Amino acid sequence: MIRRLSLRATGIGLIVLLVVAWELAVRLQLVDSPSIPSFSASVAALVGGITDGTLPVAMGETLSRVLVGYVVAVVAAVVVGALMGTSRFVYYLLEPVTELLRPIPSAAYIPIAILLLGVGSEMKIAVIALTSFFPVVLSTCGGVRSVDPILVDTGRTLGYGPLGRLRRIVLPSALPETLTGMRVALGIALIVGIVSEMLAGDTGIGYLILESQRIFQVPLMFAGIITLALVGYLLNLAFVRVESHLLRWRTA
Amino acid sequence: MLPETVASDRATRADEQAGHPVLAARDVVKSYLARGGESVVLDHVDLDVADGDFLTIVGPSGCGKTTMLQLLAGLSPVTSGSVRFAGTVVESPPPGVVYVFQQFAKSIFPWRTVLDNVVFGLERDRGIDRRRRTEIGREMLGRVGLEAYERHYPGQLSGGMQQRLAIARALATSPRVLLMDEPFSALDALTRAKLQKLVLDLWRSLGITVVFVTHDIEEALLLSTRVVALRKSPATVDIDLRVDFAHPRNPVTLGEDPRFLAMRRQLLDSIYRQEGLSYEDGAR
Numbered sequence: 001m002i003r004r005l006s007l008r009a010t011g012i013g014l015i016v017l018l019v020v021a022w023e024l025a026v027r028l029q030l031v032d033s034p035s036i037p038s039f040s041a042s043v044a045a046l047v048g049g050i051t052d053g054t055l056p057v058a059m060g061e062t063l064s065r066v067l068v069g070y071v072v073a074v075v076a077a078v079v080v081g082a083l084m085g086t087s088r089f090v091y092y093l094l095e096p097v098t099e100l101l102r103p104i105p106s107a108a109y110i111p112i113a114i115l116l117l118g119v120g121s122e123m124k125i126a127v128i129a130l131t132s133f134f135p136v137v138l139s140t141c142g143g144v145r146s147v148d149p150i151l152v153d154t155g156r157t158l159g160y161g162p163l164g165r166l167r168r169i170v171l172p173s174a175l176p177e178t179l180t181g182m183r184v185a186l187g188i189a190l191i192v193g194i195v196s197e198m199l200a201g202d203t204g205i206g207y208l209i210l211e212s213q214r215i216f217q218v219p220l221m222f223a224g225i226i227t228l229a230l231v232g233y234l235l236n237l238a239f240v241r242v243e244s245h246l247l248r249w250r251t252a
Numbered sequence: 253m254l255p256e257t258v259a260s261d262r263a264t265r266a267d268e269q270a271g272h273p274v275l276a277a278r279d280v281v282k283s284y285l286a287r288g289g290e291s292v293v294l295d296h297v298d299l300d301v302a303d304g305d306f307l308t309i310v311g312p313s314g315c316g317k318t319t320m321l322q323l324l325a326g327l328s329p330v331t332s333g334s335v336r337f338a339g340t341v342v343e344s345p346p347p348g349v350v351y352v353f354q355q356f357a358k359s360i361f362p363w364r365t366v367l368d369n370v371v372f373g374l375e376r377d378r379g380i381d382r383r384r385r386t387e388i389g390r391e392m393l394g395r396v397g398l399e400a401y402e403r404h405y406p407g408q409l410s411g412g413m414q415q416r417l418a419i420a421r422a423l424a425t426s427p428r429v430l431l432m433d434e435p436f437s438a439l440d441a442l443t444r445a446k447l448q449k450l451v452l453d454l455w456r457s458l459g460i461t462v463v464f465v466t467h468d469i470e471e472a473l474l475l476s477t478r479v480v481a482l483r484k485s486p487a488t489v490d491i492d493l494r495v496d497f498a499h500p501r502n503p504v505t506l507g508e509d510p511r512f513l514a515m516r517r518q519l520l521d522s523i524y525r526q527e528g529l530s531y532e533d534g535a536r
């Protein structure tokens with residue numbers, strides 16, 4: 001226990017060290033660019049950006065699109081993944097398409113989406129949903145296919161029809177895999193949300209970061225990046241909490 | 253125990269008394285498509301299971317015991333012939349007949365607590381609210397001696413406890429027929445003896461019909477009112493024995509009863525013959 005805590009402390013120590021190095025490098029002018037702000041200047045911009053509402057508003061715009069696209073993707077992917085996992089026909093119908101589309105880097109969908117949907121929120125939500133769909137559909141399908149047939153037959157002998165078995169046996173049994181896909185998808189959704197804002201439109205934290213860089217408000221750019229790091233960290237933390245609660249039977 | 257359901261069961265049971273068996277396999281053929289054609293596992297098998305019986309199917313490994321039990325459960329379709337439960341042709345698992353799998357550990361839902369596993373079969377029934385379900389679940393856990401574990405997850409239970417859980421879950425739905433495929437073959441001798449007693453007690457106190465599969469002839473004679481030995485490939489009924497020792501049976505003294513020994517010998521003979529063994533081989 002003490003050993004674990006002290007190991008934890010060394011990791012946090014490294015972060016502190018990096019921050020101090022950043023601060024010193026700028027103050028001692030080891031970095032040869034006048035446009036790189038110190039850590040303290042970035043923190044000052046962060047505090048300013050939070051109090052005047054710039055950062056919360058931009059982050060809110062981003063997060064709302066990311067979460068809407070993500071939730072749509074997860075719901076659709078669980079349904080399609082369950083169909084692919086239970087029906088051979090649907091599996092052989094959709095598996096080639098998904099395998100073909102999956103390796104395309106998420107950001108590459110954005111130019112197409114701009115052509116079809118413009119530069120507004122619809123386009124961004126659509127790309128977020130499309131790209132976070134793939135990991136969830138594949139993991140759910142895999143989880144559904146690997147359900148133990150004895151569990152399914154137990155449902156049959158206890159009187160459950162196909163829908164009841166899907167809801168109470170097949171999907172819960174595939175949940176660990178679905179959640180693994182959902183975690184990957186959450187990362188993708190955040191990245192795609194931000195990149196789409198950098199490429200199109202004038203809202204969100206991605207736009208704020210790129211625009212601050214263009215107009216040489218570099219401290220605000222760093223403030224935006226720090227905000228993203230914190231929000232990303234908290235999102236992941238929340239996800240892990242929910243996941244370990246749902247899968248508490250594994251550690252019991 | 254479960255007063256309403258059992259009472260309504262008694263009503264339907266009355267017309268069974270008119271002589272209809274609770275489960276009836278008629279002229280059942282079961283074949284699988286194997287490489288190089290069709291392999292027949294069960295060949296025109298007839299089997300009537302009388303209401304309240306404890307019927308055990310024995311036979312050499314691979315002779316079709318599991319197949320037969322799955323047909324009776326409606327888990328697997330017959331190739332030809334028919335299976336009837338309470339007079340109605342079985343096409344899918346009928347309510348009232350519950351199957352306990354040989355691989356019982358794999359039949360338990362690991363994400364559900366012990367109590368939530370037991371009430372699983374009741375959640376389908378909208379007529380039973382949550383409070384009543386919990387009541388029935390606790391009652392069943394009490395009967396199999398797991399009341400202290402209701403909040404545990406199955407992964408925390410021993411093999412014997414998982415089997416108790418599987419049995420309790422099956423019985424919670426108040427079935428008329430309990431089908432069990434080699435339920436104790438994976439357990440150590442002492443656990444097996446305890447569970448044999450438990451199943452006998454449940455059978456006697458609930459008045460259910462049990463169809464049991466084992467390859468252990470002593471176990472078959474200790475538990476059953478009737479033992480059916482299957483002949484191998486393709487399976488037909490080789491021996492059909494009524495086992496009328498009074499209950500409760502003492503496993504130690506029963507093993508010394510000359511009638512027990514005669515039945516044991518008759519059944520062993522059948523199995524040894526199937527396997528092409530002579531007693532000389534068997535005794536080494």
Ligand SMILES: Nc1ncnc2c1ncn2[C@@H]1O[C@H](COP(=O)(O)OP(=O)(O)O)[C@@H](O)[C@H]1O
Nearest residue numbers: 284285293311312313314315316317318319320
């Ligand atoms: N799903 C299946 N497909 C093909 N053959 C099977 C299948 N299930 C069982 N069999 C065959 O049927 C025969 C009887 O199997 P089984 O009923 O499991 O025997 P037992 O339970 O008496 O050991 C075996 O030869 C087995 O290989």
Ligand SMILES: [Mg+2]
Nearest residue numbers: 317318319433
């Ligand atoms: Mg078997």
